[in-house]
Structure formats: C-alpha cells, structure tokens
Amino acid sequence: MPVEMIEALRTRFGPEVAIAEGYGLTEVTMVATQAPMARSALRKAGTVGLPVYDTEVRIVDPAAADLEPLPAGEAGEVCVRGPQVMMGYKDRPEETATALVDGWLRTGDIGILDDDGYLSIVDRKKDMLLYKGYNVYPRELEELLHTQPGVVGAAVVGRPDPVAGELPVAFVVAPGLGHGDTASLMEAINAQVLPYKRLREVHLVDEIPVSAAGKVLKRALRDRLTLPG
Numbered sequence: 303m304p305v306e307m308i309e310a311l312r313t314r315f316g317p318e319v320a321i322a323e324g325y326g327l328t329e330v331t332m333v334a335t336q337a338p339m340a341r342s343a344l345r346k347a348g349t350v351g352l353p354v355y356d357t358e359v360r361i362v363d364p365a366a367a368d369l370e371p372l373p374a375g376e377a378g379e380v381c382v383r384g385p386q387v388m389m390g391y392k393d394r395p396e397e398t399a400t401a402l403v404d405g406w407l408r409t410g411d412i413g414i415l416d417d418d419g420y421l422s423i424v425d426r427k428k429d430m431l432l433y434k435g436y437n438v439y440p441r442e443l444e445e446l447l448h449t450q451p452g453v454v455g456a457a458v459v460g461r462p463d464p465v466a467g468e469l470p471v472a473f474v475v476a477p478g479l480g481h482g483d484t485a486s487l488m489e490a491i492n493a494q495v496l497p498y499k500r501l502r503e504v505h506l507v508d509e510i511p512v513s514a515a516g517k518v519l520k521r522a523l524r525d526r527l528t529l530p531g
Contacts, residue, residue, distance in 0.1 A: 303323055304444070304445055304448040305347050305348045305445060305448075306445070306448040306449050307448070308321050308323075308347045308348075309347065317341075318341065320338075320339050320340070320341055320343075320345065321345070321347075322336065322337035322338065322339050322345055322351065323337050323349070323350045323351060324336040324337065324350055324351060325350035325351070325421060325423060327409060327411075329387065329388045329401065329407055329409070330382055330384075330386050330387055330388070330407065331386045331387075331388065332386050333354055334353065334354065334357055334359060334382045334384070334386075335350050335351045335352055335353050335354060335357075335359060335421045336350075336351045336352070336354050337349065337350065337351030337352070338351065338352070344418075346416075346418075346420050348422055348445075349416070349420040349421060349422045350420075350421050350422070350423055351420060351421065352419050352420060352421070353384075353419070353421075354384075356384055356385055357382065357383070357384030357385075357386070358382070358383045358384060359380065359381070359382055359415065359421055360380075360381045360382075360383075360406065361376065361377070361378040361379065361380060361381070361413060361414065361415050362378050362379050362381055362408075363378055363379070364378055364379035364412065364427050369381055369403055369404065369406055374415055374416055374417045375414060375415075375416060375417070376414065377412055377413070377414050377424050377437075377439075378412065378413070378414075379408055379409065379410070379411070379412060379413075379427060380409045380411045380412070380413040380421070380423070381403075381406040381407060381408055381409065382406070382407045382409060383405050383406045383407070387402075387405070387407045388402075388407070390402060410426060410427045410428065411423055411424075411425070411426055411427065412424040412425045412426070412427055412430060412439065423441070424439050424441055424442070425439040425440055425441040425442075429441075429459075429520055431459075431460040431467075431468040431470055432460075432467045432468055433466050433467055433468055433469065433470070433498050433499075434465075434466050434467060434498065435467075436498040436499075438460075438468075438470055438498065438499050440457070440458035440459065440470070440520075442495070442499070443456075443458045443470060443472065443491060443495070443499065443501060444456045444457060444458050444472075446491050446494055446495070447472060447474060447487075447491060450476075450487060450490060450491070452476040452477070452478040452479050453474055453475070453476045453479075453487075454475050454476065454477070455474070455475030455509070455510045456472060456473070456474050456475070456510070457472070457473050457510050457518045457520060457523055458470055458471065458472045458473075458501070459471055459473070459520050459523045459524045459527065460524070461502070461503070461527045461528075462527075462528065469502040469503070470499065470500065470501050470502060471501065471502060471503040471504075471505070471527060472488075472491075472501050472503070472504045472505065473505050473507050473510060473523050473526075474487070474504055474505065474506055474507065475506075475507060475508065475509060475510060476506060479506060480506075481506060484504040484505075484506060485504075487504055488501045488503075488504045505526075510523075511523065
C-alpha cells in the first residue's frame with residue numbers, strides 16, 4: 303500500500319484505528335510478516351511488519367546461488383522459512399529446486415530488513431529495471447508519484463533502449479491533469495531522485511490494468527510501449 307494512502311487513512315480514522323500491513327504469497331499459504339495490531343505497538347509506515355511466529359525472513363543477493371544474508375538496510379531478495387512454506391510445485395521439480403533452497407523459499411521479491419527486523423518490500427525482482435547497469439526499482443518512483451496532487455494511480459515500467467538497457471516510464475491516473483501537465487509532473491519526481499532513476503516519459507491513462515487479485519499487470523503496460531499502435 304502506498305505510504306500516502308496509509309497517511310490518508312490515519313487522518314481519516316484517527317489514532318485509535320491501527321493501520322497494519324502484512325506480507326504473504328501463494329507459496330507461503332498465509333502471511334509471512336505482519337505489522338503489530340496493538341494500538342500501543344510500533345508500526346512503521348512503508349513496512350509490512352515483523353516475521354510471524356515460527357517464521358524466519360532473510361535478505362540475500364538476488365544474483366547469488368547461496369543464501370548468505372545481507373546486512374540490515376541493504377536491498378536484496380526476500381527469503382522465507384517456516385511451517386507455512388510450501389513443499390513444492392506439483393509435478394514441477396525444476397521450478398521447485400529453483401524456488402526452495404534448504405527449506406528457504408526464494409520469493410522473487412526485493413526487500414529490506416531494518417535494524418529492528420521490520421521488512422519493507424521494495425519491488426518484484428522481475429519488475430526491477432536496469433539502466434546502464436544500475437538497478438532502478440519502480441516502487442520508489444510510484445511512491446513519489448502517489449504524493450503528487452491529483453495522482454490517484456501510478457505504475458512504472460521499463461522501455462527497452464539499445465544504449466541504456468531500460469528507460470523508466472510512468473503510467474499515471476490523474477483525472478484533473480491534462481497532457482500538458484506531464485512535463486511538470488515528471489520534473490517534480492526527477493528532482494527527488496538520482497539521475498539514473500529519473501523518469502523519461504509520463505503517460506496519462508484512464509486506469510491502471512490490474513488482475514483479479516488486484517496486482518498491477520505490468521506486462522500489459524510494457525506491451526503498450528513495444529507493440530505497434
């Protein structure tokens with residue numbers, strides 16, 4: 303959930319209502335982490351909480367075969383181990399061997415563990431962009447877009463480029479903005495990020511395509527950038 307949405311919910315419902323995010327996936331059958339629900343507990347907006355009971359979370363180098371944990375604060379692939387982790391994919395031994403290593407599930411998500419053990423999901427590994435060898439995480443740009451006045455939806459994907467590799471491109475839902483406003487919107491975002499992360503294009507759309515589960519269909523957005531018409 304965008305941090306901007308969390309802050310809006312807190313403003314609307316007041317401090318007596320706990321806004322708590324969790325994190326899970328199909329292969330874990332339930333949540334892997336959960337923000338504390340008690341009113342007096344520490345919740346960190348932008349994180350998905352702490353590992354649930356009897357569950358371990360580790361951040362590793364997404365390109366490495368081993369599961370050596372990375373230091374706190376460093377982004378890497380989220381790995382989960384616990385009783386709720388699947389035994390494997392039915393009749394798909396090769397995919398099972400890739401996903402499960404010594405009981406750890408390699409989730410394909412990029413995340414960060416802070417010094418207190420709270421997990422932040424940065425992005426999906428497959429959604430990460432490579433710009434001239436630099437990793438660009440669309441989630442960071444999407445969070446910034448959601449803070450801009452009038453923006454109610456945003457998704458960032460990469461446009462293939464023969465020189466740079468991929469160029470960050472944003473699709474934005476902002477009913478009150480016109481196409482003439484995209485340059486100023488892009489300028490506002492790019493002023494807050496390092497040069498290699500800067501948006502190269504902003505496209506205004508009526509809606510962001512999502513699956514039945516509510517996940518953004520980034521492949522459909524990439525197709526808009528590569529398919530004729």
